[in-house]
Amino acid sequence: MAMTLSGPFDTAQLPRIASDPVTVTVARTVAPGFEAQYVQWTEDVVAMLRKFHGCLGAGVLHPGPDGGEHQIIFRFVDGLHLREWERSPQRAALMARAAGFVDNERVQRTVGVDNWFELSQRAETKRPIWGRIATDVAWVYQVAIVISLVVAPRIAELPFAIRVTISTLLITAVMRLAVGPLRSRLRARRTL
Secondary structure: OOOOOOOOOOHHHHHHHOOOOEEEEEEEEEOOOOHHHHHHHHHHHHHHHHHOOOEEEEEEEOOEOOEOOEEEEEEEOOHHHHHHHHOOHHHHHHHHHHOOOEEEEEEEEEEHHHHHHHHHHHOOOOOOHHHHHHHHHHHHHHHHHHHHHHOHHHHOOOOHHHHHHHHHHHHHHHHHHHHHHHHHHHHHHHHO
């Protein structure tokens, strides 16, 4: 039986209908006091998923002793089978049961195996905006000082607009070609 899409879809969601396997991770925060109901519900969800046509597997990850999010991870052979599950009455009934004890939900879909293993490399830790600005200023300040000491005396006789343009171009080039890659390497070392 050939599967077809059931209704219109947003082209921005094309990865959801890819022909590669699709892995879905759903992280949920459970309302206090409802943990036992949630655990039973996840068992029902996993049992239903495992029987659903096109599902390659499903499992549950529980939070540690200090709490956190509960996660359900499942995989479908392709996006069309996933879409069939997402629109199924079985899933709708399960989701209706969870409405009373799930506070928050995050869904991540990953197409293919390669993306799954590369996600951690693309992730950057969240820092407050003031921290990012302070770090950027610290890097740019050093480059600007060097440019001011080395280049500025050599171009002092040029008109103001040309001096500013040359300084800006040099600072930008150094930041892009030298400092940017150095910062990326330092950031990668921190995440190992």
